[in-house]
Amino acid sequence: MNRRDLNFVFQNSDKNQLNxxxxxxxxxxxxxxxxxxxxxxxxxxxxxxxxxxxxxxxxVLVTTSTVEVNGSKGWAMVMDDNPELSLIxxxxxxxxxxxxxxxxxxxxYISTLTKISDTREKINQMxxxxxVSFDLM
Amino acid sequence: MGYVAVKGGEKAIEYSQNFYRQFFYRKSDNNFIINxxxxxxxxxxxxxxxxxxxxxxxxxxxxGGDLLNASFYVRAHRSTCQRTGDARIxxxxxxxxxxxxxxxxxxxxxxxxxxxxxxxxxKLLLNADYREKKYKNFNKSDIYLKSALTTLRNNNLVKKIExxxxxxDITRVFPNPPYPRSAVxxxxxxxxxxxxxxxxxxxxxxxxxxxxxxxxxxxxxAPVYFKHPxxxxxxxxxxxxxxxxxxxxxxxxxxNGDIKLTTGFGFCFGFNETKAISMSxxxxxxxxxxxxxxxxxxxxxxxxxxxxIDGIESYGFANHFKLPHYVTFQSDLQVFDNANQFNKKxxx
Numbered sequence: 001m002n003r004r005d006l007n008f009v010f011q012n013s014d015k016n017q018l019n020x021x022x023x024x025x026x027x028x029x030x031x032x033x034x035x036x037x038x039x040x041x042x043x044x045x046x047x048x049x050x051x052x053x054x055x056x057x058x059x060v061l062v063t064t065s066t067v068e069v070n071g072s073k074g075w076a077m078v079m080d081d082n083p084e085l086s087l088i089x090x091x092x093x094x095x096x097x098x099x100x101x102x103x104x105x106x107x108x109y110i111s112t113l114t115k116i117s118d119t120r121e122k123i124n125q126m127x128x129x130x131x132v133s134f135d136l137m
Numbered sequence: 138m139g140y141v142a143v144k145g146g147e148k149a150i151e152y153s154q155n156f157y158r159q160f161f162y163r164k165s166d167n168n169f170i171i172n173x174x175x176x177x178x179x180x181x182x183x184x185x186x187x188x189x190x191x192x193x194x195x196x197x198x199x200x201g202g203d204l205l206n207a208s209f210y211v212r213a214h215r216s217t218c219q220r221t222g223d224a225r226i227x228x229x230x231x232x233x234x235x236x237x238x239x240x241x242x243x244x245x246x247x248x249x250x251x252x253x254x255x256x257x258x259x260k261l262l263l264n265a266d267y268r269e270k271k272y273k274n275f276n277k278s279d280i281y282l283k284s285a286l287t288t289l290r291n292n293n294l295v296k297k298i299e300x301x302x303x304x305x306d307i308t309r310v311f312p313n314p315p316y317p318r319s320a321v322x323x324x325x326x327x328x329x330x331x332x333x334x335x336x337x338x339x340x341x342x343x344x345x346x347x348x349x350x351x352x353x354x355x356x357x358x359a360p361v362y363f364k365h366p367x368x369x370x371x372x373x374x375x376x377x378x379x380x381x382x383x384x385x386x387x388x389x390x391x392x393n394g395d396i397k398l399t400t401g402f403g404f405c406f407g408f409n410e411t412k413a414i415s416m417s418x419x420x421x422x423x424x425x426x427x428x429x430x431x432x433x434x435x436x437x438x439x440x441x442x443x444x445x446i447d448g449i450e451s452y453g454f455a456n457h458f459k460l461p462h463y464v465t466f467q468s469d470l471q472v473f474d475n476a477n478q479f480n481k482k483x484x485x
Contacts, residue, residue: 004365008373040221041187042363042374045304047228048322049284049383050402050420053300054226055322058182058406059215060361061189062374073367079375080191097367121277127235128275130251134243 001109003096010089011078013112021104022088025069025095034073035066037083069094143461161201167194179378179407180204184448185211186308186327188377188406205329205452212449225362225371229381232357234280240351241385247282252356285353286383289398296397298424316439318424325419326405329448330412336436336446337415340422344434349384349418352400356380356408380405382413386421399425 010018025031041059048055063086064077074094078086095101171178171194181193185208193211200206236252239245251257258265289295298318305312305320312320325333340347358376365372386399401421403413422436435441445451 004368004370004372007365008375011375039218041215041218042221042361043223043306044188044361044377045223045226046326046404047226048300048318048402049229049286049290050400050424051298051300051318053319054304055319055326056304056306057227057323057326057379057404058186058188059218059220060224060374060377061187061192061215061218062221062363064221066366075366077363077374079361079377080189082191120279122272123235124277124279125272125275127250127252127280128277129270129272130236130254131248132251133248136243 001106003093006093006096006105006109007076007078007089009109009112009116010092011085012116013108017108017111018085018088021101021108022091024104025091025101029069029095029100031091031094032068033065033087034068035064037063037065037086039081040064040077065090067091067094070098070100072098143463162199163201165198167191167198170194170197176408177202177204179409180330180412181207181211183406183409183412184208184327184329185215187211187215189214205448208329209449209452222363224374225360227359227361227379229353229355229383230281230283232281232355232359232379232381233376234282234355235357237280237282237285237353237355237357238351239285239353241353242285245285247280250280282355284383286385286400294398296391296399296425314439316443321423321439321443322402322404322416322420324443325403325416325446328412328416328446329451330409330415332446332448332451333415333419334411336442337418337422339435340418340437345422345436347386347418347422347436349386349401349421351414352383352385354380354382354410354414356410378407380407380409380413382410382417384414384417384421386425389425401425 040062042062043059044057045054046057047053061080062077063080063082064075065083065086067074067087067090069091072094074090074092074097076086076089076093078089092105096105171190174197177197178190178193181196181204182188182190184204185193185196189211192214193207196207196210197204199210234247234250234252236254237247237250239249243249284290286295301317301319305317305323307320307323339345357379359379360376361374362371363374364370380403382403384401384403386401388396388398390396399421401417401419401424403416403418403420405412405416419436419442422434423439423442426437
């Protein structure tokens with residue numbers, strides 16, 4: 001488990017489990033919210049194969065927040081308009097940075113990773129079932 | 138001719154909005170819209186220029202399913218959000234494949250992958266009885282593939298168009314002609330599917346002779362990476378649904394004597410093959426005028442494409458006519474009356 005993977009993986013976690021973790025952290029630790037969950041956009045540049053240049057295909061809506069837990073700063077940027085999720089994930093990021101609740105975080109991380117992997121494998125099997133080689137007449 | 142705005146009418150407007158809400162704005166779950174009207178959600182995100190499934194579903198609900206109006210809501214919301222920077226550049230080969238086909242080559246590296254498609258369905262509204270399929274014997278691995286045109290490009294057989302030194306952003310400044318390529322592509326990437334399809338269609342019917350071949354068409358998931366402020370490295374924010382299309386046009390002798398194939402590129406948010414194909418055809422048509430019979434058609438005119446494919450603008454412009462224009466029209470009537478009187482005098 002690496003800190004850089006937390007932001008993506010925990011967006012796919014079970015909401016009830018995340019809420020339980022959030023309640024535990026907020027009741028036991030002093031959490032300072034540095035930046036409330038904020039709707040932001042990031043530009044998405046795309047490589048143009050015709051010229052080799054890039055262009056913007058549009059913007060992606062994200063929700064960002066920053067907290068401080070036990071003296072360590074935590075940050076999260078989650079997809080879409082998701083203030084609650086963003087706040088929880090920034091707290092988890094801050095806890096991880098200060099070495100708090102690592103067992104709990106790791107346990108949820110592993111179960112979520114398995115869920116992501118299972119879903120992805122099922123979709124990949126469906127994708128692979130549609131491979132075709134048409135016969136010439 | 139003066140233009141004096143009208144005022145008042147607040148009460149009737151308030152009642153009208155309330156009536157609209159009661160009449161068209163049904164209570165429904167946004168997740169239902171996301172899961173069951175996914176192409177509509179994708180269209181709204183793409184044309185609104187903002188990837189947000191939650192707000193697109195909300196906008197569809199709020200507009201009673203009027204997708205242009207829904208895109209307007211999303212585009213307007215976009216302008217209220219703080220922009221925090223650029224994500225990592227997405228390349229075609231970064232897309233985790235859900236579907237990838239090529240009509241240019243039968244046998245391509247990675248194979249033809251039909252993915253979830255109803256291309257081969259009989260378009261009759263019958264309740265087809267689909268048999269449950271078992272997938273457990275198929276490969277579980279992710280699929281990432283190079284473009285089917287990579288070999289042609291590597292062998293220097295494809296015409297390369299000059300790239301911009303700096304990426305343009307039309308949401309900050311709309312450029313003057315000659316339009317930077319990145320600005321043209323950004324306009325098309327946010328363009329309205331129907332308008333783009335119509336202009337692309339002109340190249341195949343009476344106003345051009347483009348008959349492209351789809352070199353590589355894919356839908357899938359593109360990763361979005363952004364820099365973590367405390368780790369100082371890029372982390373994954375999420376995966377977004379995208380469509381990409383490279384089409385191949387005709388070939389011709391370049392000024393330096395080389396014979397090269399022409400290509401066009403289309404890319405948009407969400408799963409929208411019609412839009413990506415149309416964009417690639419317009420791209421092909423705009424940048425390869427001399428490769429078609431005759432010049433100055435419709436789809437090879439930068440002014441036409443740059444100013445007529447944005448759904449929010451055309452929808453907004455066409456719909457503003459229904460708002461009170463009494464003073465303007467009164468002035469028109471006055472001029473009309475004067476012209477009539479002058480005409481009568483001349484007849485005498």
